[in-house]
Amino acid sequence: MQANAVPGKYPDDCGPIGVYVHIPFCLSRCDYCGFVSYPFEPALEAHYVEAVIQEFHGLRKSLLFMGHSFPADLDTVYFGGGTPSVFNPESIERIIDAIKRTFNFVHPMEITVEVNPGTYLKNEFLKLQEAGVNRISIGAQSLNNLELRSMNRRHSAADFIRTFINARKSGFQNISVDLLAGYPGQTLSSIMNSLEEIIKLGPEHVSVYMLEIKSGSRIENRIKRTQDEVVDDDLVADMYEAICEKLCSKGLEQYEISNFSRIGMQSRHNLKYWTDQVFLGLGLAAHGMTGRTRYSNVVELDRYLRSTLCKESVVESLIEMDPLTRFKDAMIMGLRLTKGVDLALMSYQYGLDASGIVKDSLGHLDGAGLFTIEDNTIKLTQKGRLLSNIIFSQFI
Ligand code: SF4
Incomplete structure (x- = not known):
């Protein structure tokens, strides 16, 4: 990549x-x-x-x-x-x-x-x-x-x-x-x-x-x-x-x-x-994305209640979002939208060669009828929406 x-x-x-x-x-x-x-x-x-x-x-x-x-x-x-x-x-x-x-x-x-x-x-x-x-x-x-x-x-x-x-x-x-x-x-x-x-x-x-x-x-x-x-x-x-x-x-x-x-x-x-914006997740098993990190909370109720009572963190896992990690997440989420993902905008926003990464990741699926790329915008087809996990797994 x-x-x-x-x-x-x-x-x-x-x-x-x-x-x-x-x-x-x-x-x-x-x-x-x-x-x-x-x-x-x-x-x-x-x-x-x-x-x-x-x-x-x-x-x-x-x-x-x-x-x-x-x-x-x-x-x-x-x-x-x-x-x-x-x-x-x-x-x-x-x-x-x-x-x-x-x-x-x-x-x-x-x-x-x-x-x-x-x-x-x-x-x-x-x-x-x-x-x-x-x-x-x-x-x-x-x-x-x-x-x-x-x-x-x-x-x-x-x-x-x-x-x-x-x-x-x-x-x-x-x-x-x-x-x-x-x-x-x-x-x-x-x-x-x-x-x-x-x-x-x-x-x-x-x-x-x-x-x-x-x-x-x-x-x-x-x-x-x-x-x-x-x-x-x-x-x-x-x-x-x-x-x-x-x-x-x-x-x-x-x-x-x-x-x-x-x-x-x-x-x-x-x-x-779906558009990679900041959100906080509160509560048991909630997820959040602060821009710099993606986090998820503990899933055990006792632990959640005890930790909050003691004013301790309930965050179980924390992933630092470097530009490439964030870009890949943004592709997986953005491709869910019918309007697709504007690759020129992605290159600008994430400081990466979005078209090159997409070509490396999805090139072998070209011709399978799962997505189209026109005017620098990639969109899933109806078939691609049904089989979206195949596409998304290429960015993991
Ligand atoms: S049991 Fe699961 S699917 Fe049913 S209402 Fe509760 S969370 Fe939703």
Whole structure:
């Protein structure tokens, strides 16, 4: 790989940052889940909120060393999980208030909370609004009750519809819905029926995730026992193509491998990941990127709670981001976007020969129909999006 010694002018390390807050608790375990999540116990809620706030104060001090003068600007906060909506809206508000006391909230702010169907009613949505939350992401996964049961989801299709309507009636104008594709037993018509029902509700944003069999998940064990359950690759490809076409025809434009939105309603927080911008991760197993370093937090709940109580760091791993490391990460994330990656801009920002590195890394895949390079911009094709891991692994 080629790299010259000129340090890059990174994308926007001095612009507004984002904060991700991980709430690692769930009411039960979904069969496909490979995330860090613990059974929810109400007694833990206040401790965990306190721990996140303590962690934030510790990080705030280290932020002083990363080139952000205080008070720094911030324009996105994202509560993900786990299931953030097992917490009371007041707990979410406490964390937002702690962040607000340190950062300038820059207009337009985007504050998202992931909500599982059936966990919040209208009253909770109203309280979230009062706390400043203005975007809701609902994990529907399917609107087929048989599929939901097979996934071990706790909710029904009707619970999802009620939750969506409650969020809308409470005034949320930016609602995203998650759908899971390629689940054992799912058919092309069942997933398209689920999608039709979601579209009828008029969400501003839809995320469609293709099932990944995570190591240690219950579905992995199930598939090992009954080989015939796996959805074959051709059917997954057909599902993906049909979903993209349907969403596009309904005005939800694809802007990322798994994400579709109405004009101007893209997830601004997630765009920070895909465009190599600075974000902080708070909470158990959270990740962050400060510009100079990429870090991830401990994954053991006891350790996280104990360390924050003792005002010790909860960072488990830290990677220094030299220009080449950061460039490769930026390629992997940037190629997820349908607009692709501008290689001339990348060369300027990272002080590297971006075209040369791409040629060295992907040259042997030329002609496989996975990507195009035109006007110095590299983009994945539809086939490339389906097989994106092949492309991304070339930059690791
Ligand atoms: S709600 Fe999400 S994090 Fe919780 S068990 Fe299900 S998939 Fe895992």
